[in-house]
Amino acid sequence: MSQTFAESILRSFPRGISSGISRDNQPLPNSAEIALTPAELAFQLQTTLEPESVLGRFSRVIQLTFPHDGFSYDHPGAGLHVSQGRLSRHSCTYTLSVNGEDLGELRFLRGRKFREQELAEMETMLAGLVYPLRSALLYRQAVQASQTDPLTGVYNRKALDQLLTRELASFERGGEMVALLVLDLDHFKRVNDTLGHSVGDRVLKAVTGCLVEATRACDMVFRTGGEEFVILMRIARPEDAAPAAERVRAAVEYCAAVQDAAPGQHVTASIGVALACRRDTPLTLFDRADKAMYEAKRAGRNRVQAQA
Known part of the structure; x- marks a missing residue:
């Protein structure tokens, strides 16, 4: 040989x-x-x-x-x-x-x-x-x-619970800061009611691709149910979280694939942002980001709201 x-x-x-x-x-x-x-x-x-x-x-x-x-x-x-x-x-x-x-x-x-x-x-x-x-x-x-959303191919809620627990444990040990973004598509029910659920599924898939493109390779994207998505990211400074969320919001609004998937509709997203605190649990951190997202909805939608 x-x-x-x-x-x-x-x-x-x-x-x-x-x-x-x-x-x-x-x-x-x-x-x-x-x-x-x-x-x-x-x-x-x-x-x-x-x-x-x-x-x-x-x-x-x-x-x-x-x-x-x-x-x-x-x-x-x-x-x-x-x-x-x-x-x-x-x-x-x-x-x-x-x-x-x-x-x-x-x-x-x-x-x-x-x-x-x-x-x-x-x-x-x-x-x-x-x-x-x-x-x-x-x-x-x-x-x-078991940890993958079958429609979009990104992580699901079960995976979020596990990975957020891991990231918070790393943060408690002195690791990088953790930011959680909760994103909800605005008036998504109108897309389903007007264009049908198959079109709604195409929109969700397009939004998923947009979120993956708009985030870093180290960030994690989840679909937690319906039209709600979560992004888990590590950040170097607290002030980095809101600009990152704004980039995601703008990416959804101006993504051609997303808008083309829903003719006659203008697909946008409201995003809530929360930073991890010491002794946070996955539930407490998620609740703060979720409340911030609803504040963005009440303030007019298609915007980013950081936790107070």
């Missing part, structure tokens, strides 16, 4: 040995020097349902049999990238799958070339990884689905 500077050996996991165990429950051939059989390895990996932890544990368990300096894992379909250890000169790459189901690509790195015997043993050891990894990916997918 020819080797290059960045040795890359691409191997698809053989479907015929995906279980890693023969009919008499013995390890597959070429595994005599492996400390754990694939079945034992799989058992070791079933203690967690986080893909990152499964891969990290697999890396540690096989280190004596298959020395490596680090690994990287990519699953574009799941939006998942994991990298541990350090970059090295040589690599070997495995495309993982079970019964035709793509499980991503796993790449090991080290300073010296991988021997053929080691690569053969790795193929056997991977039989102990694929099913725990598949379970972890399915669990991750289920968790994400």
